[in-house]
Amino acid sequence: MKKGSKTSPQNKKTSVKTSDDFSKEWENIVNSKNLQKDLTKHFLYLADSPGFEPIVRKVFEHAKAAKINKNTLVVEFKSGKTLTASPPGNPNSYKKFPKSFLKLIEKHNTLKTDRLELGKGYFDFGIFEEGGRVYEAFNGNATNVLCPLHYWEDSDWIYHPTEKNKKGEPAIFPVIHELEDEINPIYYNAGSLFLQQLADEFEIEIEMPVIERPADPFADVKSAWWNNLSEAWKQALRDQFENKEKEPTFETILTLEKLNLNGTAITDLKPLEMLLSEKKFKLEVIRLNDTAVSDLSILAMAGKKLFSVDISGTPVKDVSMLKEINFLTADGCTELDFATVVKLKKLNRLSLRDTKLNDLEFLHDFTQLEQLNINGTPLTDEQIEKFHERFKKNRSEKNKTASYKRDPLKLDIHPEIEDPLLRALVDNSDYKPELALEAGEKLLAQRAERKDTNQILKDLIAICDKQWCKYLYIKTSEGKKKFEFFSQSEERFQYILKSGDFTSPVSISVVVDPIAEIVELILFIYKNKKNYTSFNTIIKDDSFFHVRVIQRIISKTKYHDVTIAQVEEAVKKSDYVEYEINEKGDMYIKVRK
Numbered sequence: 001m002k003k004g005s006k007t008s009p010q011n012k013k014t015s016v017k018t019s020d021d022f023s024k025e026w027e028n029i030v031n032s033k034n035l036q037k038d039l040t041k042h043f044l045y046l047a048d049s050p051g052f053e054p055i056v057r058k059v060f061e062h063a064k065a066a067k068i069n070k071n072t073l074v075v076e077f078k079s080g081k082t083l084t085a086s087p088p089g090n091p092n093s094y095k096k097f098p099k100s101f102l103k104l105i106e107k108h109n110t111l112k113t114d115r116l117e118l119g120k121g122y123f124d125f126g127i128f129e130e131g132g133r134v135y136e137a138f139n140g141n142a143t144n145v146l147c148p149l150h151y152w153e154d155s156d157w158i159y160h161p162t163e164k165n166k167k168g169e170p171a172i173f174p175v176i177h178e179l180e181d182e183i184n185p186i187y188y189n190a191g192s193l194f195l196q197q198l199a200d201e202f203e204i205e206i207e208m209p210v211i212e213r214p215a216d217p218f219a220d221v222k223s224a225w226w227n228n229l230s231e232a233w234k235q236a237l238r239d240q241f242e243n244k245e246k247e248p249t250f251e252t253i254l255t256l257e258k259l260n261l262n263g264t265a266i267t268d269l270k271p272l273e274m275l276l277s278e279k280k281f282k283l284e285v286i287r288l289n290d291t292a293v294s295d296l297s298i299l300a301m302a303g304k305k306l307f308s309v310d311i312s313g314t315p316v317k318d319v320s321m322l323k324e325i326n327f328l329t330a331d332g333c334t335e336l337d338f339a340t341v342v343k344l345k346k347l348n349r350l351s352l353r354d355t356k357l358n359d360l361e362f363l364h365d366f367t368q369l370e371q372l373n374i375n376g377t378p379l380t381d382e383q384i385e386k387f388h389e390r391f392k393k394n395r396s397e398k399n400k401t402a403s404y405k406r407d408p409l410k411l412d413i414h415p416e417i418e419d420p421l422l423r424a425l426v427d428n429s430d431y432k433p434e435l436a437l438e439a440g441e442k443l444l445a446q447r448a449e450r451k452d453t454n455q456i457l458k459d460l461i462a463i464c465d466k467q468w469c470k471y472l473y474i475k476t477s478e479g480k481k482k483f484e485f486f487s488q489s490e491e492r493f494q495y496i497l498k499s500g501d502f503t504s505p506v507s508i509s510v511v512v513d514p515i516a517e518i519v520e521l522i523l524f525i526y527k528n529k530k531n532y533t534s535f536n537t538i539i540k541d542d543s544f545f546h547v548r549v550i551q552r553i554i555s556k557t558k559y560h561d562v563t564i565a566q567v568e569e570a571v572k573k574s575d576y577v578e579y580e581i582n583e584k585g586d587m588y589i590k591v592r593k
Contacts, residue, residue, distance in 0.1 A: 049192035051209030121150035148190040222250035232265035276301035360387040381415035464490035494534030508559035518570035541591040
């Protein structure tokens, strides 16, 4: 080579077959006296996974002819289907693709059938929503998505970003557009996958080699990690899954996006270090409330994925490492150093109830803050009002020029409300809801002098609804009590709002003729059935339903101790309803025709 001459980087990396090279080979195939043998030899390069060499031979046993048509090699099969092969491609155009794929390109840039296309395919990453499994697997980066194989109109095969096959190359998984958020990788290379799909499309019955997921080289390390966990941590991780007795695998733990560790016996977060070092682990939410955890430094490894942290009732002092999160709940954190909270300027919601917070000025730099809970702190009404006015003014000014308009800041304390009972209702709605309901009852007792009774009822209903939903899945005895209390209170307030009946149920023993009274009530309930939908009951005139429905409505609205037997006796004396009794002796009623 002469001094000063340049070598093309592409020529250095890979030699591409010349037109004469592949043309001669194609002509030899077309003119072959043993077509199937020569096609097998030519396409043997597709067997890029163990055990697929015989598959190539079995597939091309079904070939009957080959021809060259407009610079493509066309193979005709006995079924009438065709395989079209393009000239060799330039592997240097596919720099991000695995080596096994580049070898396919060196032979033919694309291989096509009516439904399949092997070659770099366009892939629409826009079908995935932020937060979905596939979107997050690629960190939302479409340039990392490589599609070696396209199938028909509704599916593609793409390389997995982390899973490897036994040859150390990326596993491949299908994206079916109706099920685009499922990830079920297979461990073939692209050429072998094409052979499998080709045989399936051409209805060639062949038993395909089974290639399992390769053994995890870090299996012993992961096993040791689990074995070294404290019993408190082991049980806490078991509790994240439906089967709380079964030990979860390291891989299943990595699928968790939320860790609910509240109330557990854990004392530190050291076990999370190995999990957070794994790219697959996308921790978004962690609840540590009512634990002995005091050091959160390991959570710095979670990066931008972690957006919600609850440390209520813990001895945590420093939260500075949580600067990327959006939600922080630190209620009852009496040791919390607020100088470390200053660094959390991306917060959208902040809860510091029952802490020693005595100054709000640092929060003026929290330009994304939309909810602030400060009940139970030493802050005065004067401090709160002064801060809120300035914050509202600053927010309003910034919204004038901002592309994204932020909502006004919501506080859980309302110094502007002068009525002490109304303020007790509003301030305690999420802080101490039982006190809120107590204040609400007193406000309802003043209904003759008030014009806001309906709004008070709606507020009480909203409080109860939020609280019973909160306790729905808390299976402790205390949780069950709270659920019953708030769900039944909501039913009552809904009934009052619809019916205008504020009376409390009394004993039916005060009634001279209880059965006659119930007969009248049955008619009344049917005539005013819309008032009773709050009791999770839809009463229809032409449908039979259990007599217990009437008994429950009466017990909740009129006579708390009414019995099924009394209602059944009244039904038998009623001219308005008819009844049936099933084989178990249960009575069902409906309106007479």
